Each structure stands twice: as C-alpha cells, then as structure tokens.
Amino acid sequence: MHKGILLGALAGMAFAAGAASAATLDDVKARGVLKCGVNAGLAGFAAPDSSGRWKGFDVDYCRALAAAIFGDQEKIDFTPTTTETRFTALVSGEIDVLARNSTWTFTRDVDLKLDFVAVNYYDGQGFMVSKDLGVSSAKELDGATVCIQTGTTTELNLADFFKTNGISYQPVPIQTEAEARQQFLGGACDAYTTDASGLAAARSGYPNPENYIILPEIISKEPLGPVVRHGDNQWADIARWTFYALVEAEELGITKANLDEMKSSQNPEIRRLLGVEGDLGKMFGLSPDWAYNAIKANGNFGEIFAASIGEGTPSNLARGLNAQWKDGGLMYAPPFR
Amino acid sequence: MAMTATQAEPFRPSMLIYDTRYRSLTFQVIALVAVLTFFGWIVHNTVANLAALGKTFDFGFLEQRAGYDINQHLIPYTNDSTHARAAVVGILNTLLVAFLGCITATVLGIFMGVLRLSPNWLIGRLASVYVETFRNVPVLLWILALMAIITDTFPAPAAFRGDNASASMLAGGTVAFTNRGAYVPWPVFGPGWQAVAIVFALSLAAVWAFGRWAHARQEATGATLPTFWIKLGLLVLPALLVDSLIGAITWTVPELKRFNFEGGGFVDKSLIALWFALALYTGAFIAEIVRSGIQAVARGQSEAAAALGLRPGRIMSLVVLPQALRVIIPPLISQYLNLTKNSSLAIVVGYADVRATLGGITMNQTGRELECMILMMGFYLLISLTISTVMNMYNASVALKER
Numbered sequence: 007m008h009k010g011i012l013l014g015a016l017a018g019m020a021f022a023a024g025a026a027s028a029a030t031l032d033d034v035k036a037r038g039v040l041k042c043g044v045n046a047g048l049a050g051f052a053a054p055d056s057s058g059r060w061k062g063f064d065v066d067y068c069r070a071l072a073a074a075i076f077g078d079q080e081k082i083d084f085t086p087t088t089t090e091t092r093f094t095a096l097v098s099g100e101i102d103v104l105a106r107n108s109t110w111t112f113t114r115d116v117d118l119k120l121d122f123v124a125v126n127y128y129d130g131q132g133f134m135v136s137k138d139l140g141v142s143s144a145k146e147l148d149g150a151t152v153c154i155q156t157g158t159t160t161e162l163n164l165a166d167f168f169k170t171n172g173i174s175y176q177p178v179p180i181q182t183e184a185e186a187r188q189q190f191l192g193g194a195c196d197a198y199t200t201d202a203s204g205l206a207a208a209r210s211g212y213p214n215p216e217n218y219i220i221l222p223e224i225i226s227k228e229p230l231g232p233v234v235r236h237g238d239n240q241w242a243d244i245a246r247w248t249f250y251a252l253v254e255a256e257e258l259g260i261t262k263a264n265l266d267e268m269k270s271s272q273n274p275e276i277r278r279l280l281g282v283e284g285d286l287g288k289m290f291g292l293s294p295d296w297a298y299n300a301i302k303a304n305g306n307f308g309e310i311f312a313a314s315i316g317e318g319t320p321s322n323l324a325r326g327l328n329a330q331w332k333d334g335g336l337m338y339a340p341p342f343r
Numbered sequence: 344m345a346m347t348a349t350q351a352e353p354f355r356p357s358m359l360i361y362d363t364r365y366r367s368l369t370f371q372v373i374a375l376v377a378v379l380t381f382f383g384w385i386v387h388n389t390v391a392n393l394a395a396l397g398k399t400f401d402f403g404f405l406e407q408r409a410g411y412d413i414n415q416h417l418i419p420y421t422n423d424s425t426h427a428r429a430a431v432v433g434i435l436n437t438l439l440v441a442f443l444g445c446i447t448a449t450v451l452g453i454f455m456g457v458l459r460l461s462p463n464w465l466i467g468r469l470a471s472v473y474v475e476t477f478r479n480v481p482v483l484l485w486i487l488a489l490m491a492i493i494t495d496t497f498p499a500p501a502a503f504r505g506d507n508a509s510a511s512m513l514a515g516g517t518v519a520f521t522n523r524g525a526y527v528p529w530p531v532f533g534p535g536w537q538a539v540a541i542v543f544a545l546s547l548a549a550v551w552a553f554g555r556w557a558h559a560r561q562e563a564t565g566a567t568l569p570t571f572w573i574k575l576g577l578l579v580l581p582a583l584l585v586d587s588l589i590g591a592i593t594w595t596v597p598e599l600k601r602f603n604f605e606g607g608g609f610v611d612k613s614l615i616a617l618w619f620a621l622a623l624y625t626g627a628f629i630a631e632i633v634r635s636g637i638q639a640v641a642r643g644q645s646e647a648a649a650a651l652g653l654r655p656g657r658i659m660s661l662v663v664l665p666q667a668l669r670v671i672i673p674p675l676i677s678q679y680l681n682l683t684k685n686s687s688l689a690i691v692v693g694y695a696d697v698r699a700t701l702g703g704i705t706m707n708q709t710g711r712e713l714e715c716m717i718l719m720m721g722f723y724l725l726i727s728l729t730i731s732t733v734m735n736m737y738n739a740s741v742a743l744k745e746r
Contacts, residue, residue, distance in 0.1 A: 089707070090703055090706075090707050093707070093710065094712055097396065097710075097712075113708075113709075113710075114710075117709070117710055118710035119396050119397055119398055119710070138501070139602075147602070148601065148602075149600055149601055149602050149603055149605060150601075150602040150603070151523055151602065151603060156693070156699070156703060156704055156707075158707075161411045161412075161704065161708075162410045162411055162422075162708070164412075165410060165411055165412050165422040166410075166422075169422065175412075176414055176523075176603065176609075177412050177413070177414050178414065178523075178693060179414070179693040179695070179699065179704075180693055181690070181691070181693070185693075188491070188494060188495075189494060192494045192495055192499070192522055193499030193500075193501065193522060194494050194499065194522045194523050194612070195523075196602045196603075235396070236396070236397065237395070237396065237397065
C-alpha cells in the first residue's frame with residue numbers, strides 16, 4: 007500500500023517532467039497568458055515606454071499571437087532576455103515563444119532543437135563608427151577595438167570578416183544595449199557591430215545621432231525571426247501562420263482601420279483569412295476569427311513596421327528587403343487555403 | 344524481572360521503531376532511501392527531458408572549432424582553436440584574476456587591519472570607513488562602479504593624438520592609461536634569454552642562502568645586516584648585468600597607431616576593474632579578520648616585547664602577527680574561496696573568464712547547457728578544494744605545535 011503510493015508519486019513526477027514539452031497551446035490556454043521572450047531594451051524592436059508598456063516590432067508580433075489565441079492582446083507576459091539567456095529560457099519552458107532579433111541558422115535550428123517559424127526581418131550585420139574617426143569602410147578597421155554583443159552570430163561573423171580580410175581587432179564583449187551605449191559613446195570602442203537594424207535603433211537613442219555613421223559593408227545574412235521549441239508542430243504552426251496572417255493582410259490591403267468592412271468583402275481570400283468562410287482556425291485549435299484578432303491588435307505587418315521602426319520613427323529604417331514581394335522585397339506569405 | 348530483560352526476545356517488526364537498538368538504524372535507512380530516490384528522480388527527470396527535446400549528452404562539441412575571438416588569452420588562441428582551448432583560456436583568466444585578487448586583498452587587508460587598531464584616531468577611523476564601505480556594498484556594484492569610473496574618467500586613445508593632445512603618456516612616454524585599459528612596456532625575450540633566466544634562478548638561491556647565513560650570524564653574534572638591501576641587490580643586479588652584456592631581453596613600448604596603442608603590453612580595463620573591485624571588497628573582510636586575530640593575542644605578549652625594548656613595528660611583525668596568524672588563517676581560507684568564486688561576476692564587465700568562454704559563448708553557440716554547467720561546476724569545485732588544501736597545509740605549518 008505504502009509502496010504503491012510512493013511509486014505512484016514517483017511515476018507522477020516523472021510524467022510531469024516528461025510532459026513539460028508537450029502541447030504548448032494547451033499549457034498557454036490553461037495558464038490564460040502567453041509568455042513571450044523579448045529584447046531587454048532595443049528601441050523600436052522591444053522596449054518598455056515611459057508608462058511601462060512594452061512596445062516595438064517584436065512586441066507587436068507577440069501581441070498579435072496572444073490576440074490570435076485569446077482574442078485579447080493584453081493576455082501576455084513579456085520576459086526580457088539577453089543574447090545569452092534567450093535560447094535557454096525558451097528550451098527550459100520559461101517562455102512559450104521568443105521574438106528577439108534572433109538569427110535563423112542551421113545549428114540553431116538543428117542542433118539547438120529550436121524551430122524558427124518565419125523571418126520577420128531580413129537583416130545583415132554592419133558597423134557603426136563615430137564620424138571623427140574618418141573611416142569610410144569596415145576594411146579600414148585594422149587594429150580597432152570593436153564592441154560586440156556576446157553570445158550572438160555577430161561574434162562569429164566578426165571573427166570571419168576580419169580573418170578573411172587579414173586584419174586584426176580587439177573585441178570588447180558586452181551583454182546589453184545599455185552597456186554597448188556606455189562603451190561606444192565613451193570612446194572605449196572604435197566601432198560597434200551588430201545587425202544593421204539594431205545599429206539604427208541604437209543610434210536613434212544617442213544624444214547626437216548625426217555624429218555616427220553606419221558603414222556600407224553588410225558582412226552577413228541575418229534573417230531574424232520568432233522561435234519556438236522543436237517538437238511541438240501545432241504550436242509552431244500557430245506561431246508561423248499568425249505571422250503570415252499579418253503579412254497576407256498587408257498584401258490584401260487589410261488594415262486595422264478597415265478590418266470590419268473587409269469582413270463583408272466578396273474576395274474569397276479575405277473571407278477565408280478573416281474566418282468569415284471556412285474554418286482555418288479550427289485546424290490548429292484556435293477560433294475561426296484568430297487572424298481577425300491578430301490583425302486587430304496592432305494592424306498588419308506593414309502597419310507594425312511603420313509604427314515601430316519604419317521611416318519617420320527614430321530608427322528610420324527603409325522597408326528594403328522587408329517590403330512585400332510585389333514591391334521587390336522578400337515578404338511573401340504562402341496561400342491561406 | 345532482571346532475568347527477563349536479558350533474555351533474547353524474538354525479533355518483531357515493531358522493534359524497528361520502538362526498540363532504541365534498531366531505531367537509529369531504521370531512520371538512517373529511510374533517510375538513505377529518500378536521498379537516493381531524490382537523486383534518482385533528478386537524474387531520471389533530466390534524462391527524460393533531454394530525450395523529450397531530442398538532445399543527446401556528449402562532450403564532443405569541445406573538439407569543434409570555436410569560431411570566436413577572446414580579447415585576453417594567456418596561451419596562444421585564435422578563432423580556429425577548439426572550444427576546449429577556449430575553455431582553458433577562460434580557466435587561466437579566472438586563475439589570473441583570482442591570484443592577483445588574493446594577493447592584493449591580503450596585502451590590503453593586513454595593512455588596513457593593522458591600521459584599524461592604530462592609536463592615531465584619524466588613521467583608525469579612516470581604516471574603519473574603508474572596511475565598512477566596502478564590505479557593506481555588494482561586490483557586483485563595486486565591479487560595475489570601477490568599470491564605469493575607468494570608462495568615463497580616463498581618456499580615449501584619440502585624446503593622446505595631435506600636437507595639443509588633452510592627455511599624455513606617463514613614465515617618460517612609456518605608459519598610457521586609457522578608457523580601454525593600460526598600455527605598458529613589455530619585455531621581448533630575444534635569443535639568449537635562457538642565460539638571464541638561469542642567472543636569475545641562481546640569484547634566488549643566493550638570496551635564500553644569504554638569508555639563512557645572516558640569520559645564523561645574528562643568532563650567534565647578535566650583529567644585524569641591512570638584509571633587505573643586500574637581498575634586493577643580489578636578486579636584481581646579476582641578472583641586469585648579464586642582460587646588459589648580451590642584450591637578450593629588450594622592451595617594447597606602446598605607440599599610438601590608427602585606432603589604438605600598439606606594441607607593449609595591454610592590461611584590459613575589465614581585468615583592472617574586476618581585480619581591484621574583488622581585492623578591495625575581500626580586503627575589507629580580511630582587515631576585520633586580521634584585526635580580530637591581533638586582538639586575540641594576549642596583551643601581555645606585546646607588553647613583554649615592549650619591556651624587552653622592541654620597537655612597535657618589530658613587536659607587530661615579530662611577536663604579534665606570527666601568533667595572530669593561527670587565528671587568521673582559517674577564516675582567510677574562506678575569503679580566498681569567496682574571491683575565487685566571486686570572480687565569475689566577470690560576466691558583467693566582459694572579462695573573458697571561464698564563465699564567459701565555456702559558460703557563455705561556447706554554451707550559447709553549441710547549446711550544450713548541461714555539459715557546460717557540469718564542466719564549470721567541476722572546475723570551480725576543483726579549484727576551491729585545491730585552495731583549501733594548500734591553505735590548510737599552510738595552517739598546519741603555523742598552528743601551535745603542542746609537544
């Protein structure tokens with residue numbers, strides 16, 4: 007009898023341990039809140055505003071995902087992560103989805119047991135220097151001290167770039183954007199390297215942004231995107247298609263403002279996306295109006311881009327590669343049918 | 344009744360709890376089973392979770408190319424080296440800062456501990472202020488504070504440039520303190536440096552032999568010699584003489600180039616900040632340990648020494664401190680251990696210690712969290728046990744010999 011209880015308890019614990027990585031959607035629904043890992047503070051991508059509300063490009067994706075699941079974009083907890091803690095936080099189940107300017111690479115996808123669900127920003131690694139240095143190309147940086155966020159692909163790209171060009175550098179590893187700012191503005195490093203979008207975002211927060219230039223060399227491909235744990239395909243599908251719903255909405259001209267009129271549109275593609283027709287949502291365990299809710303949260307992909315990092319915002323990034331495929335960019339949502 | 348008590352009773356299961364002869368054994372067995380079950384569960388849980396994630400447990404990643412650069416390496420290292428070598432570089436950096444920190448903290452601690460007992464009111468209070476400020480603020484904040492001070496108050500290398508530069512090099516243009524670290528002259532070992540090294544080793548032996556001889560002479564005759572100066576001369580002069588004859592060792596001096604000073608040696612500011620923050624923090628604790636050790640020596644000892652006509656400095660170094668060491672050493676061991684473990688806070692200033700290489704970049708690039716953590720914990724355990732063993736041996740050598 008006693009032995010039975012003990013064994014039963016042990017078996018229960020073992021089962022609980024094993025089940026931790028099973029159906030993420032059920033866990034999220036039971037918890038009533040989505041846990042999203044974001045950058046600890048990168049203006050435009052993820053940063054709390056003066057009233058403590060998280061804002062930014064990656065944040066808005068997470069809010070859309072929460073809205074798709076719960077119909078309410080506020081049912082979300084943001085966990086600030088550093089470059090070093092982000093994947094551990096995701097794999098350990100501390101967060102459900104990671105949207106933190108993370109580059110999709112082979113080893114991360116395959117060996118780290120992560121699933122990159124889509125690319126929400128096509129980026130590349132660049133260098134920022136002070137104008138006073140009189141440097142016009144990254145190849146002139148021989149002997150320079152370079153600030154670099156540790157635990158990133160940028161670290162490896164940097165080593166490769168300097169090696170390929172046969173020049174040397176002194177790396178200064180840093181943990182956060184705030185530390186980078188202190189070191190770089192203080193002149194403790196000659197150059198600061200990270201994804202070009204990150205450089206633009208960082209520069210927007212400097213006292214005299216016009217004194218710093220981003221060098222023309224883009225030394226790597228950095229497809230950034232949301233990440234989920236490997237092995238839960240249903241959850242990966244939800245994360246993937248919520249993103250594509252936002253992209254598709256932009257292509258179809260569905261905006262936050264005209265969302266409700268669009269519901270009565272006769273275009274079957276719009277009707278299917280917004281759940282007026284068919285039952286796409288049910289196929290992965292969400293309500294039929296999941297995409298409607300996701301778009302309603304902060305608008306379509308283009309609106310999110312424009313509001314957080316687009317031209318006119320402090321980051322002032324052009325759409326470039328991140329424009330719709332029809333406009334010469336790489337944003338291309340697979341068909342919703 | 345007495346007869347029945349000595350008769351062997353047949354064993355009944357209830358005796359396991361009610362009979363004092365068996366009870367302790369019973370509880371020990373239960374405790375053992377509980378502990379083993381707990382660890383068994385932890386291991387099983389880990390294995391099950393790793394399996395659920397489809398991860399394997401192996402250390403093969405250590406042989407792969409690391410691919411990243413490390414700003415301070417005591418052994419040759421490039422981004423083509425393996426992760427294992429990167430880990431060794433990190434381990435050596437940890438040992439370096441722990442070694443420098445322990446030495447500096449000890450010197451500072453003894454100095455401040457003695458000053459705290461000074462009859463001079465001002466000096467005593469200043470030492471108290473040092474102790475209370477440093478030990479009552481978390482060491483993490485001291486590390487960050489020193490780092491911020493270096494970054495914000497020292498000039499950038501660019502400030503040394505031009506005709507009306509706002510900063511200038513010290514020590515005849517050979518040393519530069521910048522907000523990136525200190526650039527200092529560095530020796531270059533040319534052909535024939537082994538000869539200089541051999542002469543230096545012989546000098547060391549000569550210093551030791553001279554010390555013994557001078558001591559024996561003082562015991563026999565009472566006459567003293569200026570041993571410090573003679574020893575210093577013995578140590579330095581022969582090596583200098585040989586080097587000036589064959590010119591084996593030359594010095595390179597840092598020079599300002601396009602972005603940085605080049606040539607000479609470079610001491611990164613993260614090392615400086617970490618080293619001094621750890622030393623100042625731990626030094627405050629050591630000062631208290633030294634003070635309590637000194638106060639534990641009976642007052643009669645110093646009074647007797649004073650009655651013999653010894654000067655206060657000699658009373659401290661010859662009579663009080665040697666006895667105080669017996670009280671000082673055991674708590675000092677744990678301070679050394681604390682300092683070594685606290686060096687893992689290097690992460691906040693980007694110092695490339697083992698936590699930053701093996702437990703930071705390597706872990707992040709390979710995704711082998713469990714393996715890296717086990718290796719790091721093993722390393723810190725090993726180094727802590729080594730420090731404790733060495734210090735316990737030293738303690739045994741200074742402990743009171745009871746005959």
